Amino acid sequence: MINMPHQIMINATPEKVYEAITTTEGIKGWWSTDAKVEPQVGSIAEVAFYNRQAVFQLHIDRLESGKLVEWSAQHDMPAWKGTKMRFELSVNENGATIVNFNHSGFESMEGPYAMINTTWGSLMYILKHYVEGKNPGAWHQA
Numbered sequence: 711m712i713n714m715p716h717q718i719m720i721n722a723t724p725e726k727v728y729e730a731i732t733t734t735e736g737i738k739g740w741w742s743t744d745a746k747v748e749p750q751v752g753s754i755a756e757v758a759f760y761n762r763q764a765v766f767q768l769h770i771d772r773l774e775s776g777k778l779v780e781w782s783a784q785h786d787m788p789a790w791k792g793t794k795m796r797f798e799l800s801v802n803e804n805g806a807t808i809v810n811f812n813h814s815g816f817e818s819m820e821g822p823y824a825m826i827n828t829t830w831g832s833l834m835y836i837l838k839h840y841v842e843g844k845n846p847g848a849w850h851q852a
Contacts, residue, residue, distance in 0.1 A: 712816040714827050718834040720807045722841045724776040724799040727807045730841050731779045731797050740840035741833060742850040749773060754784060759850045768795070789822045809834065 720727055730736035732749035737757060744758040748770075755768040765785060771794070772780035779797040783790040793815040800808045813830060816823055832849065839846040 711814060712819055712823070714813040714816065714823075714830060716809075716811045716830055716834050718809050718811075718838050719802065720809060720838045720841050722807055724801060724807045727799055727809060727837075727841050728776045728779065730837060732773065736840075738848060740837045740846070741848055743848045744850070755781065766790070789816060789818075789826065809837070 730740060732747065734745055734747045737745040737747050737755070742757045742759055744762065745756065747753075747755040747757075751770050751773055753770045755770060756765055757768065758765045764787065766787065767784040768781040769784050770780075771782050772778060777799050779795075781795045783793045783795075785791070793813060796812045796814070798810040800810070802808055811830065811834060813826070829849075836846050836849050
C-alpha cells in the first residue's frame with residue numbers, strides 16, 4: 711500500500727491543534743464549512759463539498775487528546791475507500807506543535823493520487839494558519 715506523508719510545524723499547543731482536527735468548529739475553520747464532527751471514537755465525521763455532491767464519511771478510529779487522531783474513510787470516493795488518515799502531534803524544543811500527517815492505504819499512485827496529495831499539502835498550511843489565528847477561511851466554503 712502507498713502512503714501520503716506530510717509534516718508541518720504549528721506555533722500553538724498540541725491541544726489547540728487537536729481541537730482543530732476533532733471538532734465541528736475546528737474542521738469548519740480550515741477544511742470545509744459543511745462539516746459535522748463529534749470527537750468520540752466510533753463516531754462518523756462528515757465533511758462535505760460542492761453542495762453535498764461529495765460527502766466524506768470518516769470513522770473516528772482513535773483519539774488521544776493532544777497527541778493522536780486516526781480516521782478511516784467510509785465513503786466510496788475514488789481511491790479513498792479503505793484508506794486511513796493519521797495525525798500525530800508532538801512538541802519541538804521551541805514549544806511548537808509538529809503535525810505528522812499520513813493518508814495511507816492507497817493501491818496506486820495513478821488516478822486521483824497526485825491531486826489528493828496536493829490538496830492535503832495545501833490543507834496542512836490552511837490548518838496551520840487557522841490554528842495560529844490567521845483565519846484564512848476553510849479550503850471549501852459551503
